[in-house]
Amino acid sequence: MKKALDYFVLDVFTDKSYKGNPLSVVFTENELPLSDYENIAREFGYSETSFVTYSEQKQTLCVRSFTPIGFEVDGAGHNLLGAVCAAMLKDKDLFPENSLQHVIMKTASIPIYISFNEQNELPVVKMLQKPAVIGDSIPAEQIALALGISLEDLDVRNFAPVIVKTEVAHAMIPIQNIEILNLIKPDNKLLIQLSKQYDFEGFYCFAFTGEKNGTMVQTRFFNPLIGIDEDAATGTAAGPLAGLLLHKKIIEKNSSYQILQGVKLNQPSLLEIAVQDNGVLVGGSSVITMEGKIYIED
Helix, strand or coil: CEEEEEEEEEEECCCCCCCCEEEEEEECCCCCCHHHHHHHHHHHCCCCEEEEEEECCCCEEEEEEECCCCCEECCCCHHHHHHHHHHHHHCCCCCCCCCEEEEEECCEEEEEEEEECCCCCCEEEEEEECCCEEEEECCHHHHHHHHCCCHHHECCCCCCCEEEECCCEEEEEEECCHHHHCCCCCCHHHHHHHHHHHCCCCEEEEEECCCCCCEEEEEEEEEHHHCEEEECCCHHHHHHHHHHHHHCCCCCCCCCEEEEECCCCCCCEEEEEEEECCEEEEEEEEEEEEEEEEEEEC
């Protein structure tokens, strides 16, 4: 016998359909067998698929996310933001507006703030990541080779490629300018080797736009280790970058800035960031683009 589950496809970190980072969100009444999570995520084929249940016992949403290769994702990124937005668009009374709430991501409790955009009535979700921890640097020569660019294309005079973690450890890679950023053609095998060698996941390549406020940085993200060749918006990397920029005294604490990602994919995404004493806020909007039913064996 087949069981029907509601699903939505949202475009995340945007207020326009077919822009931002697409995410499939499946609503379930209870936990599913691991094979169902993996099969559904593979069937959708997006960088991540999130599964949402409402726990009466915990009085909150519980979210699990999987990549198409069956990797379960930790951390508060577009996978969590889109899941919360989908739930709010289904039921606006699910969470009180402008108050601190918590959502369970896998097993971790993630603080969130929810408001609504007055113009388009879309939910705006801000996720509080942990304070950024700056780790080891990575040899620039190895990074350049893996990204298919020259050593001179990296902005190593001001930044060394370095691992930074809030929710997930990613490498922050400084690029000289946006033109070079868009010329990157990574070698996935080399990227995976570096990820394993230095114990981190993705590569967040960034270049400054020249703007002092607003959209200061444009980025691209590669994480073939977990099956993501390139991502249109990556909240778990935006938080670490914000922490690094604060450490370098390029941004100020408690001020809001924007990261532009996904331009090369024709899926421009705007990620709002702000560093606080208790962590890094990463937020944005999402819009529902598709919805329907998915069927599993009961």
